[in-house]
Amino acid sequence: MSGHGHGHGGHGHGCGCQAEHEPAERGLEYGLYRRIDIEKLQCLNESRDGDGKLVFKPWDKRTDREKFVESDADEELLFNIPFTGSVKLKGIIIAGEDDDSHPGEMRLYKNIPHMSFDDTGREPEQAFRLNRDPLAELEYPTKIARFSNVEHLSIHLSRNFGAESTRVYYIGLRGEFTEAYRHEVTICTYEASANPADHKVDTITPQTHFIS
Numbered sequence: 001m002s003g004h005g006h007g008h009g010g011h012g013h014g015c016g017c018q019a020e021h022e023p024a025e026r027g028l029e030y031g032l033y034r035r036i037d038i039e040k041l042q043c044l045n046e047s048r049d050g051d052g053k054l055v056f057k058p059w060d061k062r063t064d065r066e067k068f069v070e071s072d073a074d075e076e077l078l079f080n081i082p083f084t085g086s087v088k089l090k091g092i093i094i095a096g097e098d099d100d101s102h103p104g105e106m107r108l109y110k111n112i113p114h115m116s117f118d119d120t121g122r123e124p125e126q127a128f129r130l131n132r133d134p135l136a137e138l139e140y141p142t143k144i145a146r147f148s149n150v151e152h153l154s155i156h157l158s159r160n161f162g163a164e165s166t167r168v169y170y171i172g173l174r175g176e177f178t179e180a181y182r183h184e185v186t187i188c189t190y191e192a193s194a195n196p197a198d199h200k201v202d203t204i205t206p207q208t209h210f211i212s
Contacts, residue, residue, distance in 0.1 A: 026059060030174050032175055033056040037083065037084050038053055041079070041082065043080075044116065046072060051067075051069040055170055056171055057170065062136040062169075062170040063095070063134075063169070070101075070166065070168075071165045074164075075160045075165060076158055077156075078117060078155070079171070080114060080152070082151070084179075084180070085151075085179045086177070087150045088175050088178075089110075089153065089174075090147075091174040093138065093172035094106060095133050095170040095171075096134065096168050100163035101160055101166055104130055104159045105130060106127065106128045106158075107155075108127070108142070108153065109156070110152065111150065113152050
């Protein structure tokens with residue numbers, strides 16, 4: 001968080017102003033959780049079914065400790081995240097416990113629906129070594145050129161800091177979202193092709209009356 005505060009010193013804003021406005025601005029930036037098709041989201045190796053969906057939550061709930069996901073058989077977790085449109089992913093925040101159960105590495109894959117642990121042997125689009133971040137303060141910036149037009153994102157948390165299981169409280173996704181307009185485009189094209197035919201009928205009808 002401290003890195004965000006230093007760049008504004010020349011603008012004359014006081015510390016109180018920054019502290020007041022920064023969370024709201026970042027909260028808007030981290031709104032991609034609303035664009036997840038949450039019913040189809042999968043989390044492999046979660047200790048309790050459905051818990052993986054709970055960590056994609058609003059910015060102001062990012063430090064909430066009541067909802068979390070914990071790994072089951074070992075320390076790995078794999079999230080398969082379908083979006084309701086197309087995403088340009090710019091950054092990710094991963095928050096866990098301030099101990100060895102915090103994720104230690106994150107590997108990102110795009111547009112591989114229903115990915116399994118067998119698929120994680122392939123080269124990821126990007127990988128990060130993670131730091132412990134219990135307060136959800138550290139953003140990991142993606143290579144945006146690789147993460148434009150993302151309809152499905154897979155996050156593989158491959159290891160932690162030495163604990164038997166991994167615990168995650170919050171995953172924040174920052175980026176831009178574009179709606180899928182396939183159905184509307186089809187309808188518009190149909191109407192546009194129908195209109196000229198309507199006009200032809202209008203122009204032919206008066207000419208017919210003139211001749212008679």
